[in-house]
Amino acid sequence: MRLFDLLFTLEAVFVLSGVSLGAIAVQSFADRSNPSRAGTGAFWLLLAVTFAGGSHMPSWLTGLLVLAMVAIDAAGHVRHGNYGEPAASERAAAARRIGNRILVPVLMIPLLTYGASVALAPLELDANRVVYASLGYASIIAAVVALLVTRARPVDVVTEGRRLSDAIGAIVILPQLLASLGAVFKAAGVGDVIASGVAAIVPADNLFLVVVVCCTGIAAFTFLLGNSFAAFPLVMAGVGVPMIVVPFGADPALVGLMVITAASCGTLCTPMAANFNIVPAALFEMRSTYGVIRFQAPFAAAMLVAHIVLLWAFIALGR
């Protein structure tokens, strides 16, 4: 049980990620075909250090390492290398030899994560710990199974991890950077300034207009900050409750849910929500960084209108 408490933790999974990123860094340093192998290797090494040591290093030191990573990226020194990719015919031959078993490792990741979450439910551990420790170990087990299924050399696991990491590139740290920016914005009180601006333009007596301003306001707020969770309490306290729930007798459960999903319309359009919009564009090796956002924008606009109509209609019908 003590071993379980040591290994089945977020901390352990962070250290394992650090080891994995460190192996990628070592390979990057050695890859002579990479035009900037020192920069690329240093980038992954610094990320590895912040992962493995992030809980123990002083915050200013982590901050300095982050600045160094950003500087390497800004100077254009995070580049691609050579991954010894097999020819298409070789790959097709492997696919025929291995057959459907090639699907096993990839399918294992969600199934093991879910299985572990269910199996560990009686222990009533912290939800984040269960989900992410399960996900981390499921990923590692999947890599081992992939090795067994493909009979590849162990070094190929690192090469392939490096190929996909390089495909994403420095974008990989963007979600963490944006979350940090959110923290600075919060400490500086940026949200309050925007919320007071939204509250100032609300026409108080017309239900439809208040609903329009409330839904559009939270979407715009989320667009700017990239996160609905920071905006939601401010909008509910500033507009949702005093201008909709109280004067029109609306169900706070209805208003709250619709406001929080209206915020997602802003999330779908903003590069600030990098983990949802920018990272997948990099992961799918798209030509345009903003390709996912461009596809989502018309849907988001239509969803915003749907929110306004639904919220207004449910309140109007319920009175």
Add this chain to the structure above:
Amino acid sequence: MELLKLVGVLIIVAGFVLRLRVAAVVVLAGVVTGLAAGMPFAGTESAPGVLDTLGRSFAGQRIVTLFVLALPAVGLSERFGLQDRVRELIRRLRAATAGRLQFVFQLLRYGIGALGIRLGSGHVTFGRPLFLPMALGAERLDDESEADSGAVELVKAATGAAENYGNFFGQNLFFGAAGVALVVTTCADLGYTVDPRRVALWCIPVAIAAAVLGGVQFWWLDRRLRRTRTRAGGDATPPEGVGS
């Protein structure tokens, strides 16, 4: 003086418009906002500074980057023909089109969300290894062919979108979801006792609206792909390597 705090938002907008290096723009915006709000650059125990706030929240947010651990397994499977296999399997399913597959992806994501299952980023677990090759395979699109690049880009965008639509508008169907909890605690702070199951119930019309609109967009995607192909005359030539 209050408006000075918004300078960071301006920097972000300018950076995105001018297409500068995003990471550098974000850090610059954070540093400037912090300094504008009177935070020191390097802080002390009592007065946190910009540098340590950056370091603390960067370390505190490592969870969002844990998906890197899944990359070796996905990459190794790809090296040994994962995508080729997925494409071959989906071609046996005549009814499969890129749009229909993305719609299935969105609904699958609803199901996962409604059951309260959390799996981290679906872009890594489902998008890249499964739904993207399925959709490309169903449309017989080649990721490396220059002629297909416009259609491939569109299918990739749709794969990212399907995950987001399903995740954002499906997760609050589960009464234990983080979004529902935020509604409950915020309402409690404002003096209202709210039942989380009732909050989740109101997510049903939202999920239906998102399914209808997503369905329309994915139907449009199929139409658009069909048109591009007819114009290119691609239907007449048998796709490479099929049936051999």
